Amino acid sequence: MTRPNPISGFPEWAPAQRMIEQRVIDRLRETFELHGFAPLETRAVEPMDQLLRKGETSKEVYVLRRLQADAEDPSDSGLGLHFDLTVPFARYVLEHAGKLQFPFRRYQIQKCWRGERPQEGRYREFLQADIDIVDRDALCPHYEVELPLVIADAFAGLPIPPIRMHVNNRKLSQGFYQGLGLAGPMAAIRVVDKLDKIGPAAVADQLRDALGASEEQAKACLALAEIRASDASFADAVRALGVSDPLLDEGLAELVAVVEAAAEHAPGLVVADLKIARGLDYYTGTVYETVLVGHESIGSVCSGGRYDNLASAGDVRYPGVGLSIGVSRLLGRLFGRDLLTVSRPSPTCVVVALPDEGDRVRCMRVAAALRGRGIPAEVAPAAAKYGKQIRFADRRGIPYVWFPGPEGEPDAVKDIRSGEQVEADAATWQPPAEDRRPRIAGA
RNA sequence: GUGGUUGUAGCUCAGUUGGCAGAGCACCGGGUUGUGGUCCCGGGGGUCGGGGGUUCAAGUCCCCUCAGCCACCCCA
Structure with a gap:
C-alpha cells in the first residue's frame, strides 16, 4: 500500500488546529444565538441553475454525478456543491417562506466548496460562518447597522487582533458613476475595487481603456475611491466632487446612517471606505469588508452586504442583509503567522x-x-x-x-x-x- | 483556470563536475529495579513527492505528473 497523498485545496488540520477551530466555532455560535439568530443547516447540494443564477462562474462549482449512471440516466444529476451559504439560504427562504416568521434571522456554519486554485487561507473546501436577516417586501435599514455589531461582538471574544470593517454602499457607487455619465457602472466598481492592489495610475488606465472613460471621469472615479472616513464627513467630500444623481443621494444617506450608528455603538469599528466594492453582483446596498488591524495583509476575513433581489417569488420579495466569516481563510492565515495557538494538543487534563x-x-x-x-x-x-x-x-x-x-x-x-x-x-x-x-x- | 517557485528522515536542512543518502533536533532502548526533563551509551527509521527518459551509473540532467507556496483571476 503506497502512502496516500493530500488533495490540493482540501486541508486536514492537526488536532491542535482543529481544537482551535472548534473553540472559534463555539464562540461564534454562542454569540450568534445571544443575538437571537436561529441555527440553520442547508443541504450541501443545490440545483445547478440555482447556483449559476447569480454571479458565480460554472468552473468554480463542483458538480455531483452518480458513478453508476446507465445509458438512459444522464450522468449529470443537475446538482452541485454550494460555493457559499447565501445562495442556499435564499433558496431555503423561498421554499419555506410559509413556515418562517419575518423578519427572520439565522446563522449557518457549514463547509462550502469552490474549485479555485488553492493558496494559504484559500481552499477548495472551507468553512464559512454566516449571519443573515431577511424580511418580506421591505427590510429596515437599521439591520445594516446591527450585523457589524454582532460580528464585532463575536470577534471580540477571540484572542485575535481587533477588527475594522470597511463599508460602502452600492447605490452610492453606482449613482456616482451614473451621474458621471460612465457606461457600465458595475464594471467601473470592479476596476476601482483594485485600487489598493494596482494603484491609481493603473485604475485610471483600465477605466479609460476598458470602459472608455474620459480623463475627467477617471479622475473623478479616483477621487471618489480615495474618500475614507470614520464619521459622516465623507458625505461632504463626495458632494464636493459635484456629481448629482438620485441613486447617489440615496446611497449617501444610507451610508451616513450606518456610519453614524456604528460610531455610536462601537466607536472605531466601522470606517466608510468608498473604494470597497465586493465582487458579487447581487449586492444592492451596504457592502462590508473586514480586516484585522495591524494584519491587513491577511485580507478580508468577513464580508457581505445587503441584497434586495436574491430571493423573490412572483411579486413577493425577500430582501436581506448578511455577513460571512471565512473561518478557514482566517484560521489558515493566522496559523501561517503563528498568531493563534492552543495551550496543549490534547484535551486531557x-x-x-x-x-x-x-x-x-x-x-x-x-x-x-x-x-x-x-x-x-x-x-x-x-x-x-x-x-x-x-x-x-x-x-x-x-x-x-x-x-x-x-x-x-x-x-x-x-x-x-x-x-x-x-x-x-x-x-x-x-x-x-x-x-x-x-x-x-x-x- | 494561467504563469512562477519549492519538494531529501517526524521537524529544520546539507548533499561537490552525475559515483555507496547525511547532520542537528525529535523518537525508541539502556545507564537509572515506579517520579520525567540534564548528561552518557546504543538503536530504529528514507517510494530523495510520483512516473517515465538519458547514462556503465541519477537526489543531481530532460519530460510528464502530484502537492505546498506566490502572482493573476476570483473571493471566504
Missing part, C-alpha cells in the same frame, strides 16, 4: 498513572470520578515505570499525573510543569480553571 495492570479497575474509577466533575482524564496505556508514564503526559502537554496511593494511603497528583506534588482525593480535587481545558491564545 490528568493522566492517571497505572502502578500495575491489576490496578486498572481502581485507576479507571479515579478517572471516572474526575470526569464526573468535568475534568478530562485518561488512564495511562501501560503499567510502565513512573518516569515513562510522566513522559507520556509531558509529550502530550498534559499538565497533571495522578498517582494512586498504595492500599490505605491517599492518592497524589503532580503538576509536571512545576514538579509540585500534593495529596489528593479524586472526589474533590480541582485543577486551576486555566488548566481544565485547552485554551486558545493569540501571539
Whole structure:
C-alpha cells in the first residue's frame, strides 16, 4: 500500500488546529444565538441553475454525478456543491417562506466548496460562518447597522487582533458613476475595487481603456475611491466632487446612517471606505469588508452586504442583509503567522498513572470520578515505570499525573510543569480553571 | 483556470563536475529495579513527492505528473 497523498485545496488540520477551530466555532455560535439568530443547516447540494443564477462562474462549482449512471440516466444529476451559504439560504427562504416568521434571522456554519486554485487561507473546501436577516417586501435599514455589531461582538471574544470593517454602499457607487455619465457602472466598481492592489495610475488606465472613460471621469472615479472616513464627513467630500444623481443621494444617506450608528455603538469599528466594492453582483446596498488591524495583509476575513433581489417569488420579495466569516481563510492565515495557538494538543487534563495492570479497575474509577466533575482524564496505556508514564503526559502537554496511593494511603497528583506534588482525593480535587481545558491564545 | 517557485528522515536542512543518502533536533532502548526533563551509551527509521527518459551509473540532467507556496483571476 503506497502512502496516500493530500488533495490540493482540501486541508486536514492537526488536532491542535482543529481544537482551535472548534473553540472559534463555539464562540461564534454562542454569540450568534445571544443575538437571537436561529441555527440553520442547508443541504450541501443545490440545483445547478440555482447556483449559476447569480454571479458565480460554472468552473468554480463542483458538480455531483452518480458513478453508476446507465445509458438512459444522464450522468449529470443537475446538482452541485454550494460555493457559499447565501445562495442556499435564499433558496431555503423561498421554499419555506410559509413556515418562517419575518423578519427572520439565522446563522449557518457549514463547509462550502469552490474549485479555485488553492493558496494559504484559500481552499477548495472551507468553512464559512454566516449571519443573515431577511424580511418580506421591505427590510429596515437599521439591520445594516446591527450585523457589524454582532460580528464585532463575536470577534471580540477571540484572542485575535481587533477588527475594522470597511463599508460602502452600492447605490452610492453606482449613482456616482451614473451621474458621471460612465457606461457600465458595475464594471467601473470592479476596476476601482483594485485600487489598493494596482494603484491609481493603473485604475485610471483600465477605466479609460476598458470602459472608455474620459480623463475627467477617471479622475473623478479616483477621487471618489480615495474618500475614507470614520464619521459622516465623507458625505461632504463626495458632494464636493459635484456629481448629482438620485441613486447617489440615496446611497449617501444610507451610508451616513450606518456610519453614524456604528460610531455610536462601537466607536472605531466601522470606517466608510468608498473604494470597497465586493465582487458579487447581487449586492444592492451596504457592502462590508473586514480586516484585522495591524494584519491587513491577511485580507478580508468577513464580508457581505445587503441584497434586495436574491430571493423573490412572483411579486413577493425577500430582501436581506448578511455577513460571512471565512473561518478557514482566517484560521489558515493566522496559523501561517503563528498568531493563534492552543495551550496543549490534547484535551486531557490528568493522566492517571497505572502502578500495575491489576490496578486498572481502581485507576479507571479515579478517572471516572474526575470526569464526573468535568475534568478530562485518561488512564495511562501501560503499567510502565513512573518516569515513562510522566513522559507520556509531558509529550502530550498534559499538565497533571495522578498517582494512586498504595492500599490505605491517599492518592497524589503532580503538576509536571512545576514538579509540585500534593495529596489528593479524586472526589474533590480541582485543577486551576486555566488548566481544565485547552485554551486558545493569540501571539 | 494561467504563469512562477519549492519538494531529501517526524521537524529544520546539507548533499561537490552525475559515483555507496547525511547532520542537528525529535523518537525508541539502556545507564537509572515506579517520579520525567540534564548528561552518557546504543538503536530504529528514507517510494530523495510520483512516473517515465538519458547514462556503465541519477537526489543531481530532460519530460510528464502530484502537492505546498506566490502572482493573476476570483473571493471566504
